[in-house]
Amino acid sequence: MTQVVVCIVSFRDPPLIAHCLAALAQSTFTDFEVVICENGGDDARQRLAATLPTRLPAGQPIALLEQAANLGYAGGVNACLAARPDADFWWVLNPDTRADPEALEALVERLQRGDCEAAGGVLYHPNGRVQAYGGRWNTWCARAESIGFGAPVTAPVDPRFVESRMNYLLGACMLIGRSFVATAGLMRDDYFLYAEEIEWCLRAQAKGLRLGFAPGARVCHGQGGTTGSAASLRARPPLPIYLDERNKLHVIRDTTQFRLLVAAPMAFILACARFARRGAMRQWKHAMAGWWAGVCNRRGAPTWLQ
Secondary structure (H helix, E strand, O other), rough: OEEEEEEEEEOHHHHHHHHHHHOOOOOOOOOOEEHHHOOOHHHHHHHHHHHHHOOOOOEEEEOOOOOOOOOOOHHHHHHHHOOOOOOOOEEEEEOOOEOOOOHHHHHHHHOOOOOEEEEEEEOOOOEEEEEEOOOEEEEEOOOOEEEEEOOOOOOOOHHHHHHHHHOEEOEEEEEHHHHHHHHHHHOOHHOOOOOOOHHHHHHHHHHHOOEEEEEEEEEEOOOOOOOOOOOOOOOOOOOHHHHHHHHHHHHHHOOOOOHHHHHHHHHHHHHHOOOHHHHOHHHHHHHHHHHHHOOOOOOOOOHHHE
């Protein structure tokens, strides 16, 4: 049997975890276990531990890592991988997702074909519209495009077209094989949050690894359920804005550094168009602070977050 470890990075929201686990309990693929990294501190870890079952109804074990520090998203994923190094596959899954019952089975089947080392599926919003089939990174503008955005989740999709276009998987749902980690290494934890999956996938492809798409793997994603990034533009909190702008420049620096002289000014212009032009001046200031931090190559958790 193929052993899958579901890796979930949590932050102070036990109800989200409960909903995510309830969906996993309906999975048609049953040979998996769940490992959770709680990044919200020791108190948050204890609160989550008090609500977690030790197993799902079908017997799949659930483990909560002992760490209490905030490792960031990538650090949390890496901790989950390190906790189960002998797994066949790791399914990186956001806590604000509800996987359709056939999702994991479709992802495993896609990887088992042997022509890719990591795979994603259809991320869709609760309104039935597609968030993304996969992502395409624009290195000259330091911007990410969500392939399929806005399409009905029931719309037919050509997997060959998606795989020909995408160059990264969205971090909310990625099935990663052993050879992917062995060749590409772990996620960069100095991003802390946002865009680390883009750099990971670009790094992997530079080493000859391939990405797959499983149209039968549908996962409902309440985007921004932990960070607040799904709020309206003028209500969006500082952290996701700051890190989104900062880390996009890190992706350029870490993968195609020679394009930074073009990408950095383009990122500045696009951030101004996105926030200042719409009158979201407070958010524009956070975007500019993040952009400048990216120009200055500042990494890790923002000092003001402490």
